[in-house]
Amino acid sequence: MTQKSLTATLRRLERNGMVERVVTSTRPLAVEYRITPLGTSLQELIDALLRWTTATMSDVERARARFDDEA
Known part of the structure; x- marks a missing residue:
């Protein structure tokens, strides 16, 4: 899976409420995706x-x- 394809899939899941995107305040910044109650x-x-x-x-x-x- 390419980075572009993974990003597009995660964005669709986020848009549909299945996952949430969390940007951490660490250095360097990191992005985590967490499953939501709807996704669960x-x-x-x-x-x-x-x-x-x-x-x-x-x-x-x-x-x-x-x-x-x-x-």
Whole structure:
């Protein structure tokens, strides 16, 4: 991931209220991104997606192999 792509993604997440950007007062200045309560509310959905991915990965791999064999 490029720095530009990472910055754009973090800005979108910030705009949507998922993360907050915090500039520290240390020298040199540093920027931290912290997950917000809204972002934290996605945890259950992310966990469900991870469980689904784990459970169906062999099906996905078979579908990929069939696709690649036909290409």
